[in-house]
Amino acid sequence: MESSFNGDQVAIIAVTRKGVALGRRLKQVFTDCHLYLPKRFTAGQMPDEYIFLAPAKKVVQKAFAQCRYLVLIMAVGAAVRLLASELKGKHEDPGVVVIDDGGTFAVSLLSGHLGGANQMTRKVAAFLGAQPVITTASEVSGTIAIDLLGKEFGWQIEDGDSLTQVAASLVNGECVGIYQDAGETDWWHEDSPLPSNIRVFTSIEAFMEFHCQAALIITDRILDERPQPLPGGAVTYRPKSLVVGIGCNRNTEAMAIEEAVKRVFREHRLSIRSIRNIATIDMKKNETGLLEFARKYHLPIDYFNKETLSSVEFPSEPSATTLKHVGTPAVCEPAAILSSGNPSLVVPKLSFDQAVSVAVARVYFDSHKPAKRGRLFLVGLGPGAPEHMTFRAQEALKASDMVVGYKNYIKLAEPFIAAKEVRSTGMTEEIQRAEIAIESAQQGKTVSVVCGGDSGIYGMAGLVGELLHERGTTVDVEVVPGVPAMVASAALLGAPVTADSVSISLSDYLVPWNKIRQRLEVAAQADFVIVLYNPKSKKRQHQLAEARGIILQHRSPVTPVGIVTNACREGQRAVITNLQHLLDHEIDMNTTLIIGNSTTFTFYNWMVTPRGYLNKYRPSNEVPR
Numbered sequence: 001m002e003s004s005f006n007g008d009q010v011a012i013i014a015v016t017r018k019g020v021a022l023g024r025r026l027k028q029v030f031t032d033c034h035l036y037l038p039k040r041f042t043a044g045q046m047p048d049e050y051i052f053l054a055p056a057k058k059v060v061q062k063a064f065a066q067c068r069y070l071v072l073i074m075a076v077g078a079a080v081r082l083l084a085s086e087l088k089g090k091h092e093d094p095g096v097v098v099i100d101d102g103g104t105f106a107v108s109l110l111s112g113h114l115g116g117a118n119q120m121t122r123k124v125a126a127f128l129g130a131q132p133v134i135t136t137a138s139e140v141s142g143t144i145a146i147d148l149l150g151k152e153f154g155w156q157i158e159d160g161d162s163l164t165q166v167a168a169s170l171v172n173g174e175c176v177g178i179y180q181d182a183g184e185t186d187w188w189h190e191d192s193p194l195p196s197n198i199r200v201f202t203s204i205e206a207f208m209e210f211h212c213q214a215a216l217i218i219t220d221r222i223l224d225e226r227p228q229p230l231p232g233g234a235v236t237y238r239p240k241s242l243v244v245g246i247g248c249n250r251n252t253e254a255m256a257i258e259e260a261v262k263r264v265f266r267e268h269r270l271s272i273r274s275i276r277n278i279a280t281i282d283m284k285k286n287e288t289g290l291l292e293f294a295r296k297y298h299l300p301i302d303y304f305n306k307e308t309l310s311s312v313e314f315p316s317e318p319s320a321t322t323l324k325h326v327g328t329p330a331v332c333e334p335a336a337i338l339s340s341g342n343p344s345l346v347v348p349k350l351s352f353d354q355a356v357s358v359a360v361a362r363v364y365f366d367s368h369k370p371a372k373r374g375r376l377f378l379v380g381l382g383p384g385a386p387e388h389m390t391f392r393a394q395e396a397l398k399a400s401d402m403v404v405g406y407k408n409y410i411k412l413a414e415p416f417i418a419a420k421e422v423r424s425t426g427m428t429e430e431i432q433r434a435e436i437a438i439e440s441a442q443q444g445k446t447v448s449v450v451c452g453g454d455s456g457i458y459g460m461a462g463l464v465g466e467l468l469h470e471r472g473t474t475v476d477v478e479v480v481p482g483v484p485a486m487v488a489s490a491a492l493l494g495a496p497v498t499a500d501s502v503s504i505s506l507s508d509y510l511v512p513w514n515k516i517r518q519r520l521e522v523a524a525q526a527d528f529v530i531v532l533y534n535p536k537s538k539k540r541q542h543q544l545a546e547a548r549g550i551i552l553q554h555r556s557p558v559t560p561v562g563i564v565t566n567a568c569r570e571g572q573r574a575v576i577t578n579l580q581h582l583l584d585h586e587i588d589m590n591t592t593l594i595i596g597n598s599t600t601f602t603f604y605n606w607m608v609t610p611r612g613y614l615n616k617y618r619p620s621n622e623v624p625r
C-alpha cells in the first residue's frame with residue numbers, strides 16, 4: 001500500500017535491506033512516524049510501514065512536499081540528487097536527516113534550525129549510537145539549545161510551557177534576554193561569542209528595563225519581578241545552587257525538618273528545586289528523620305566533624321547548649337558555609353521549636369574554577385546489544401568524564417564513550433574499581449560505573465552502597481536500571497518466568513556453598529521458577545550438577561529448563577531441554593538457566609509458565625503439560 005502523507009509526521013525512507021532494519025529500529029523514537037520501504041524487503045512488514053515502487057524518487061518528493069521531517073537512510077549524495085529539484089527555502093522545506101545504512105553517521109542535511117533537523121539529528125544519533133554531523137554556523141559557534149541548557153549541571157526547567165516559543169525567538173534572531181543570579185556560569189564557551197540577539201544580565205534592575213521578546217531566567221529565587229512585556233514567553237531554570245545547613249535534636253521527625261525547611265524557603269522566596277545538598281554534623285549519620293527528608297527530596301548530605309565545624313566563622317551567636325551536646329558551638333551555619341564554599345549566608349540560622357535549625361548558603365561558582373559537584377552513575381548496560389541499552393544509560397555515559405568497569409563491559413559501552421577517561425580492571429578487582437569511582441566523583445568528576453545487565457543484580461550497586469556507608473560519604477548517586485540477564489534470557493525462551501520466581505547465583509565465591517544449597521532446596525520445594533546465575537566457571541564445575549540433584553528431589557525429570565548463553569549479544573544461544581538432560585548441554589559463565597515450575601510446559605520453541613488465566617476462566621480448556 002502506498003499512503004498519502006498527513007502533514008506533520010516523520011517519514012523514514014530506506015532503500016536497502018540494512019536500511020530497512022535500521023529504519024525499523026528508528027521508528028521507536030517517534031510517535032507519529034511511518035517507514036517507507038521498497039517492495040523487495042517487505043518480509044515482516046508492520047501496519048505502520050508502506051511499500052513504494054522503486055526507484056525512490058517519487059516517494060521522496062512526495063514526502064518532501066507533505067511531511068515535517070524526512071529521515072533518509074542512504075548515501076548523502078543519493079539524498080542530494082533526489083531532493084535537488086524540490087528545494088524551496090529554509091522557511092518551507094522540511095527538516096531532512098540522512099543516515100548511512102550502517103548507522104554510523106546521522107547528518108543534518110536541510111533546515112537544521114527552523115525545520116528542526118539539527119535537533120532531530122541529535123535525537124536519532126543518540127538512539128543509534130551514531131555520530132551526529134551538524135554543520136550550521138550557529139551550531140558550530142554553539143547556539144543555545146534551551147532544552148539542554150544547564151542539564152549537565154543538573155538544572156531543572158520549572159515552567160516549560162514556553163520552551164518552543166522561546167526557542168523560536170532564539171533561532172529567529174529576535175531579542176532574547178537572559179537573567180542569571182545563581183548557578184554555574186560556564187554554560188557558555190568563553191571562546192565563542194553569544195549570538196548577537198542574546199543579552200545576559202546579572203542585575204535584575206537592568207534586566208527589568210531591557211525590552212526583549214523572550215527571556216531565559218536562571219535563578220534559585222522566586223522572582224516577584226518580571227520584565228514586561230514578554231510576547232515570546234520566558235523559561236525559568238533552577239540551578240542546584242543552594243545548600244541547606246541543618247541541625248536537629250536526636251529523633252526529630254522528618255516532617256518537622258521538612259516543615260522547617262519549607263517555611264524558610266517560602267518566607268525567603270527561594271526555590272526548593274534549587275537545593276543542591278544538605279550539610280550537617282557527622283553525628284547525624286544515623287538520624288532517621290533527616291535521612292528520610294533527604295531521601296524524599298533526593299538530596300545528598302555532606303557531613304562535617306565537630307573540629308571542622310568549630311574552625312569556621314559564622315554570623316549567629318554561638319550556642320552553649322550545642323557546644324555541650326555535640327562539641328561545636330554551631331552546626332547549621334558552619335556546615336552550610338563549608339559545604340557551599342561561600343562564607344556569607346543567604347539565610348542565617350532560624351530555629352524551630354528548639355528542635356530544628358536551618359541556615360541556607362548559596363554555592364559560589366567561579367567559571368575559572370568550576371565548582372562542579374561530582375556525580376556517580378551506576379549504569380546497567382543491559383545484556384549487550386546497543387538496542388537493549390536504555391536511553392538513560394546512554395545519556396549517563398555521554399555525560400560522564402570517566403567510565404569505570406570490567407573490561408568486557410567497557411567494550412559494550414564503547415560506542416558512547418569515545419575520548420573519555422576509562423579505567424578498566426580485571427574481574428576480581430571490584431573493590432578497587434568502586435573506590436576509584438567514589439574518589440573521582442568526590443573530586444568533582446562525573447563517573448559511570450558500568451555493569452552488564454542491571455547493576456543492582458549481582459552487580460556493583462550493592463558494593464558502592466556499602467563503601468559509601470562505610471565512608472559516610474554521600475556523593476550524588478543515580479542507579480540507572482538495565483535489562484538483567486534473567487529478563488533477556490526469558491524473552492528468548494518465550495514466557496518462562498510469568499509466575500513467582502527466585503534467582504540464585506551458584507557462585508560460592510562470596511556466599512558459602514551450604515547456604516546456596518539450602519536456598520536451592522527451599523526454592524525447589526516451594527515450586528518457584530528458579531533462575532540460576534553464574535552456573536559454572538573454569539574453576540567452579542561441580543555446583544551445577546549438585547544444584548540439579550537438589551532440584552530433582554522435588555521436581556520431575558521432564559521439568560522444562562531453558563539454557564541461554566550470551567543473550568542479546570554476539571554468540572547468542574538458547575536451548576530448551578529438561579532437568580534430566582540439563583548436563584548434556586554446553587554451559588559456561590555466560591549462561592543463565594531458567595528451570596520451570598511444576599506447571600511449565602514447552603511447545604515448538606517456546607517455554608511457558610502459565611500465569612493461571614486459562615485455568616481460572618476456561619477450566620475445561622486443559623492447557624497441555
Ligand code: SAH
Pocket residue numbers: 383384451452453454455456457458459483484485486488489532533534535564565566567568569588589590591592593
Ligand atoms: N548484573 C548482571 C548479572 C551479573 S552476574 C545482570 O543483571 O544480568 C553474571 C552472570 O549473569 C553470568 O554468570 C550469567 O549467569 C549471567 N549473564 C550475564 N549476562 C548474560 C547474558 N547476556 N546472557 C546470559 N546470561 C548472562
